[in-house]
Amino acid sequence: MILHNYFRSSTSTRLRVALNLKGLPYDYAAYPLREKAHKSHDFLRKNPAGLVPVLELDDGTMLLQSLAIIEYLDEVHPEPALLPADPLAKAKARAYAYMIACEVHPLNNLRVLQHIAAGYGADADAQKAWFTHWVAETFQAMETMLAAAPETGTFCIGDTPTLADICLYAQVWNNKRFGIPLDNWPTIARIFAACDVLHAFRNAAPPNQPDAE
Ligand SMILES: N[C@@H](CCC(=O)N[C@@H](CS)C(=O)NCC(=O)O)C(=O)O
The missing domain is CATH 1.20.1050.10 (Glutathione S-transferase Yfyf (Class Pi); Chain A, domain 2)
Structure with missing residues (x-):
């Protein structure tokens, strides 16, 4: 997987924590927001909204929205659970x-x-x-x-x-x-x-x- 993100982005931090808790390795692709890297043609093809993070899966699927991505990871890799069962x-x-x-x-x-x-x-x-x-x-x-x-x-x-x-x-x-x-x-x-x-x-x-x- 490739995490398209930025160090200071809190939504990216959420995703990095979730990936770490699950023990899932990923490649780190950085997009300096102040330099508008997230508005480049290349990034807009990944996410037309021009926002980080994007998680690129091994088959090329681009997942958007940090909470949706974390819940996806939690379903596909259930341990440790990031949401209580109750x-x-x-x-x-x-x-x-x-x-x-x-x-x-x-x-x-x-x-x-x-x-x-x-x-x-x-x-x-x-x-x-x-x-x-x-x-x-x-x-x-x-x-x-x-x-x-x-x-x-x-x-x-x-x-x-x-x-x-x-x-x-x-x-x-x-x-x-x-x-x-x-x-x-x-x-x-x-x-x-x-x-x-x-x-x-x-x-x-x-x-x-x-x-x-
Ligand atoms: N709801 C989205 C928000 C994504 C988002 O807004 N990311 C910020 C960084 S934390 C961003 O890309 N900001 C760029 C901008 O405001 O131009 C998520 O949770 O993934």
């Missing part, structure tokens, strides 16, 4: 994942920050305030939920990492770019730290990628 626990794991993937990441994506800069005059400080606002909205709610939920363990759901932790871990790395501390969210900080000591997570972190700057 339907209720599975729904809760997905809910945390979607809180980040649907309610934080799309608002803070590079193209959104570039759009509010170019179209609405948002300078670096305004972009940071925007990014921080959307993180805080969801992280505060997640912290409240995780601190209260009986199923919260070492990780978001129990004591093994799931899709929820994968999304949490990648988003916290994204937050670091804007200097957002975790002080107000101690349960999230604890879960991030529990992930970060695992090789599968740490190895997937942005600074540990071949294209890291």
Whole structure:
């Protein structure tokens, strides 16, 4: 498999963690977003939406959307499971994942920050305030939920990492770019730290990628 991705992309980090947890080897193809490598003709043939990551399977199939790809990997390579088997626990794991993937990441994506800069005059400080606002909205709610939920363990759901932790871990790395501390969210900080000591997570972190700057 070839992972078409970028070290700083949090959706790419999600996929790298999932591949590592499953023990699946892949070739790393880097697309520097600031240089618009993801808008090249070559990449747009892989994903017409011009977004990373794309997972190219051995038969040339291009898989898009990090959560869809992770669920595909989980079905084809079931061990270790990245979603709980119990339907209720599975729904809760997905809910945390979607809180980040649907309610934080799309608002803070590079193209959104570039759009509010170019179209609405948002300078670096305004972009940071925007990014921080959307993180805080969801992280505060997640912290409240995780601190209260009986199923919260070492990780978001129990004591093994799931899709929820994968999304949490990648988003916290994204937050670091804007200097957002975790002080107000101690349960999230604890879960991030529990992930970060695992090789599968740490190895997937942005600074540990071949294209890291
Ligand atoms: N929902 C998609 C989002 C993919 C996405 O937005 N990727 C970002 C990097 S994290 C990207 O390619 N951004 C390029 C841009 O904004 O121009 C997924 O989960 O795969």
